[in-house]
Amino acid sequence: EDQVTQSPEALRLQEGESSSLNCSYTVSGLRGLFWYRQDPGKGPEFLFTLYSAGEEKEKERLKATLTKKESFLHITAPKPEDSATYLCAVQANRGNTGNQFYFGTGTSLTVIP
Amino acid sequence: DSGVTQTPKHLITATGQRVTLRCSPRSGDLSVYWYQQSLDQGLQFLIQYYNGEERAKGNILERFSAQQFPDLHSELNLSSLELGDSALYFCASSVGPSPGELFFGEGSRLTVL
Numbered sequence: 539e540d541q542v543t544q545s546p547e548a549l550r551l552q553e554g555e556s557s558s559l560n561c562s563y564t565v566s567g568l569r570g571l572f573w574y575r576q577d578p579g580k581g582p583e584f585l586f587t588l589y590s591a592g593e594e595k596e597k598e599r600l601k602a603t604l605t606k607k608e609s610f611l612h613i614t615a616p617k618p619e620d621s622a623t624y625l626c627a628v629q630a631n632r633g634n635t636g637n638q639f640y641f642g643t644g645t646s647l648t649v650i651p
Numbered sequence: 652d653s654g655v656t657q658t659p660k661h662l663i664t665a666t667g668q669r670v671t672l673r674c675s676p677r678s679g680d681l682s683v684y685w686y687q688q689s690l691d692q693g694l695q696f697l698i699q700y701y702n703g704e705e706r707a708k709g710n711i712l713e714r715f716s717a718q719q720f721p722d723l724h725s726e727l728n729l730s731s732l733e734l735g736d737s738a739l740y741f742c743a744s745s746v747g748p749s750p751g752e753l754f755f756g757e758g759s760r761l762t763v764l
Contacts, residue, residue, distance in 0.1 A: 572752075574753075579758075580757060580758075581655070581741050581757055581758055582694070582741075582743075582753075582755050583653070584752045584753060587751055587752065625693075625694065627694075629749070629750055637699075637707055637750055638696060638707060639696050639753075640696070641686075641693055641696075642693065644693065
């Protein structure tokens with residue numbers, strides 16, 4: 539069964555305290571892994587796409603990496619404005635039902651000043 | 652602002668009723684996706700339309716239906732509503748037929764009493 543699991547469910551960091559969020563997946567026919575940020579009451583906002591193991595993408599204080607079974611979102615020296623829920627999603631080809639897009643349940647990050 | 656517009660923002664109705672949610676994609680995007688987000692289930696993919704045709708189908712209930720019109724806006728119809736249908740319903744759009752960098756609207760919050 540296709541599954542996307544994110545850990546931890548919630549993370550509290552002091553401002554400047556670096557850490558990593560994990561996204562593990564069991565999906566056959568992976569076409570890509572995506573990271574989104576979601577603020578309360580808002581729709582998710584696209585951050586990164588990763589297509590193959592070993593690939594890395596960076597944006598400001600965020601860096602996403604991908605292996606064959608999981609992805610990490612590294613947050614370096616976070617600031618309070620980085621507080622949000624971070625969602626991981628995988629795209630898999632499902633034949634006659636088309637490309638399916640599975641989201642994890644997210645990691646709620648709180649950065650304390 | 653993602654450029655995706657959803658209406659209404661909030662909707663309160665009773666069990667057994669029928670509602671219609673509306674979505675206008677970003678200018679130039681041909682794909683529209685519908686997602687349901689509840690507290691215990693995360694973002695669940697419902698259905699995708701590409702240029703007026705159904706492209707991919709997720710866990711959409713038979714009581715739910717959607718369509719995409721020639722002007723590319725989409726409607727999600729929810730009928731015979733149950734308490735468990737209470738959730739945030741997001742619409743997203745993308746340029747091409749494959750999901751990936753999705754642009755999400757602000758969502759429609761449905762409360763079924």
